[in-house]
Amino acid sequence: MLAYILSRILQAIPVLLVVGFIAFAMFAYIGDPVASMLGQDYTEAQRVALVHQLGLDQPFFVQYAHFLWATLHGNFGISYRLAQPVGSLIAERLPATVELAVTASVLAFVIGVPLGVYTGIYRNAFLSRVFMVVSLVGVSLPTFLLGILLILVFAVALGWLPSFGRGPVVHLGWWSTGLTSWAGIKALILPAITLGMFQMTLIMRLVRAEMLEVLRSDYIKFARARGLTARAINFGHALRNTMVPVITIVGLQFGGIVAFSLVTETVFQWPGVGLLLAQSIAVADIPVMSAYLLLVSLLLVTINLVVDLLYYVIDPRLRVDRGAARVR
Amino acid sequence: MSVGGAGAEGLPLPLREGVGGRGSYTPDPSPQPPPSRGGGVFAAGRLARALDSDMLYSFRRSPVAMLSAAIALILVLSAALAPWIAPHDPMDLASLSLLDSFKPPVPMDGSDWSNILGTDNQGRDVLSAIMYGMRISLVVGFCSIIFAIFLGIGIGLLAGYAGGVMDALLMRVADVQLTFPAILTALLVDGVIGAALPRTMHDELQIQVMIFAIGISLWPGIARTVRGSTLVERNKDYVMAARVIGVRSWRIMLTHVLPNVIGPVLVIGTLGLGLAVLAEATLSFLGVGLPPTQPSLGTLIRFGNDFLFSGQWWVTIFPGIALVLLVLAINLLGDWLRDALNPRLR
Numbered sequence: 001m002l003a004y005i006l007s008r009i010l011q012a013i014p015v016l017l018v019v020g021f022i023a024f025a026m027f028a029y030i031g032d033p034v035a036s037m038l039g040q041d042y043t044e045a046q047r048v049a050l051v052h053q054l055g056l057d058q059p060f061f062v063q064y065a066h067f068l069w070a071t072l073h074g075n076f077g078i079s080y081r082l083a084q085p086v087g088s089l090i091a092e093r094l095p096a097t098v099e100l101a102v103t104a105s106v107l108a109f110v111i112g113v114p115l116g117v118y119t120g121i122y123r124n125a126f127l128s129r130v131f132m133v134v135s136l137v138g139v140s141l142p143t144f145l146l147g148i149l150l151i152l153v154f155a156v157a158l159g160w161l162p163s164f165g166r167g168p169v170v171h172l173g174w175w176s177t178g179l180t181s182w183a184g185i186k187a188l189i190l191p192a193i194t195l196g197m198f199q200m201t202l203i204m205r206l207v208r209a210e211m212l213e214v215l216r217s218d219y220i221k222f223a224r225a226r227g228l229t230a231r232a233i234n235f236g237h238a239l240r241n242t243m244v245p246v247i248t249i250v251g252l253q254f255g256g257i258v259a260f261s262l263v264t265e266t267v268f269q270w271p272g273v274g275l276l277l278a279q280s281i282a283v284a285d286i287p288v289m290s291a292y293l294l295l296v297s298l299l300l301v302t303i304n305l306v307v308d309l310l311y312y313v314i315d316p317r318l319r320v321d322r323g324a325a326r327v328r
Numbered sequence: 329m330s331v332g333g334a335g336a337e338g339l340p341l342p343l344r345e346g347v348g349g350r351g352s353y354t355p356d357p358s359p360q361p362p363p364s365r366g367g368g369v370f371a372a373g374r375l376a377r378a379l380d381s382d383m384l385y386s387f388r389r390s391p392v393a394m395l396s397a398a399i400a401l402i403l404v405l406s407a408a409l410a411p412w413i414a415p416h417d418p419m420d421l422a423s424l425s426l427l428d429s430f431k432p433p434v435p436m437d438g439s440d441w442s443n444i445l446g447t448d449n450q451g452r453d454v455l456s457a458i459m460y461g462m463r464i465s466l467v468v469g470f471c472s473i474i475f476a477i478f479l480g481i482g483i484g485l486l487a488g489y490a491g492g493v494m495d496a497l498l499m500r501v502a503d504v505q506l507t508f509p510a511i512l513t514a515l516l517v518d519g520v521i522g523a524a525l526p527r528t529m530h531d532e533l534q535i536q537v538m539i540f541a542i543g544i545s546l547w548p549g550i551a552r553t554v555r556g557s558t559l560v561e562r563n564k565d566y567v568m569a570a571r572v573i574g575v576r577s578w579r580i581m582l583t584h585v586l587p588n589v590i591g592p593v594l595v596i597g598t599l600g601l602g603l604a605v606l607a608e609a610t611l612s613f614l615g616v617g618l619p620p621t622q623p624s625l626g627t628l629i630r631f632g633n634d635f636l637f638s639g640q641w642w643v644t645i646f647p648g649i650a651l652v653l654l655v656l657a658i659n660l661l662g663d664w665l666r667d668a669l670n671p672r673l674r
Binding site for chain 1: 504507508509511512515516518519520522523602606609610613614615616629633636637639641644645648651652655656659
């Protein structure tokens with residue numbers, strides 16, 4: 001077990017170093033910080049002094065090491081666009097994104113699992129077919145278009161929910177939350193549905209497929225023969241055994257939540273990290289982009305690691321090689 | 329099926345021979361050898377034969393496939409023929425009049441038949457803008473997926489056929505990239521190139537940049553599939569035979585292995601086209617895609633979004649519907665193709 005954990009962690013480190021290298025290369029070679037900091041009039045001596053001060057005359061690997069060291073201390077440089085440290089820019093927007101992503105994931109899980117169970121058990125029922133068609137549309141509907149449709153219906157036509165922003169926010173230390181007031185919760189509803197829709201359809205289809213498979217197995221037939229109630233069979237035996245692959249896939253799909261939080265935040269002008277990145281890319285703000293790349297890759301690598309470990313914990317039958325084969 | 333036909337033709341021959349006896353046998357030119365099905369068959373010939381039989385049959389049996397093919401065909405044709413069949417030219421600024429701005433679509437008050445789907449804030453016909461926009465969306469989508477397929481096939485073949493360190497290295501790169509969602513990769517690549525290029529070149533090169541960014545974001549899936557099939561094909565007898573007679577490695581890869589691993593790529597490529605079109609629309613919607621001078625469907629939706637609150641919903645909803653129809657049709661066709669090419673699912 002310990003050897004397995006260690007080997008997974010050791011595999012993750014080169015990935016992070018490579019991404020760090022890409023981020024560094026972006027940082028170092030795109031755009032010319034010296035030219036933009038010196039302005040129009042400068043002497044050669046000033047230029048050399050600045051180059052020396054920034055450490056740009058050092059060997060390549062020394063610069064890379066400096067970059068990694070600064071990054072590990074939370075120093076990501078200064079945003080070109082906002083002229084503020086990137087670290088604090090991201091820290092102040094992080095709570096908004098985390099709140100949105102967590103709400104969307106919970107929503108997707110809470111709605112997706114029951115729908116999947118229902119469509120799995122009553123696979124030919126009329127309602128099941130309706131759910132399947134709707135889920136197909138959910139898969140094909142781009143996130144931003146879903147957001148626009150929801151705004152059109154619930155904000156413009158009906159006027160029930162706000163269409164942009166986070167509503168009133170309460171600061172608790174370094175964390176800020178919009179969940180303490182009704183207005184804040186109302187502002188969260190539409191973005192959370194928009195972001196969670198794809199995950200929900202994914203979970204529903206997965207649970208359905210797994211249920212169909214499990215319900216055909218011998219132990220379910222045996223449970224029926226024993227005369228267990230439908231509820232005990234469906235939820236106690238069938239659903240339980242569908243959860244391992246579902247949790248794995250959902251964990252691995254978390255990257256999708258991160259990527260599409262960017263789109264959702266742009267549609268709803270939600271003041272999170274994704275909106276910051278979208279605005280930064282439009283004006284080529286490299287420090288923000290490289291910091292985002294680093295943080296997201298750290299997050300995704302960590303999640304992959306946790307999922308791998310969960311796999312090992314949940315189902316001891318799965319050895320490393322078989323585990324890799326089951327993650328489709 | 330050609331095999332059955334060749335067998336039935338061949339069958340009467342020994343019978344005739346038996347009846348007539350050995351001496352009366354006349355050399356008959358009819359017993360042609362059955363068409364070779366071996367290694368040197370190219371993808372085109374295989375495709376033609378497949379279209380000839382099973383594929384077409386399965387296609388005619390599937391209403392979903394036929395409907396989505398019809399929708400895709402209509403959309404692609406209306407996009408391709410836009411300069412000739414579009415009711416107006418949205419790029420021709422001289423023909424636009426602000427007096428025509430924000431005309432609603434047809435059944436509503438104040439609409440007229442020359443602008444069936446209404447007009448936008450500059451008096452541009454929405455239907456024509458959609459047709460021209462879909463043209464750009466499709467061009468970017470097709471080019472990106474073809475770029476991704478070339479990249480994926482090249483890397484996948486190389487990794488699968490060469491094996492060893494090359495395989496480990498290339499697949500590790502693919503794994504790392506697969507950790508990131510494709511859309512995020514495309515966004516960052518697009519952003520980095522945008523930052524590296526001088527400002528003045530942005531607008532003219534943006535289509536190429538988008539194709540590159542989206543193509544780069546889609547190659548790992550294709551490369552993995554190709555590598556997987558290549559690993560299987562590599563150990564088959566025909567490859568061994570080619571090796572023994574001294575055919576060069578690159579030739580074996582391209583003319584012998586490639587035709588046998590191309591099937592799954594067709595499916596991934598179709599589904600990937602849907603992904604590429606969506607990626608382009610998403611990037612354009614985020615404002616880092618195509619410039620206003622070359623509006624794609626995503627750009628149109630982004631512009632229309634500004635008028636949502638003043639009630640002109642049609643400016644953004646109709647391009648949105650066109651996009652969803654296009655992607656849905658492509659995805660359904662891809663699903664059908666996957667099932668039709670996979671004999672286990674029949």
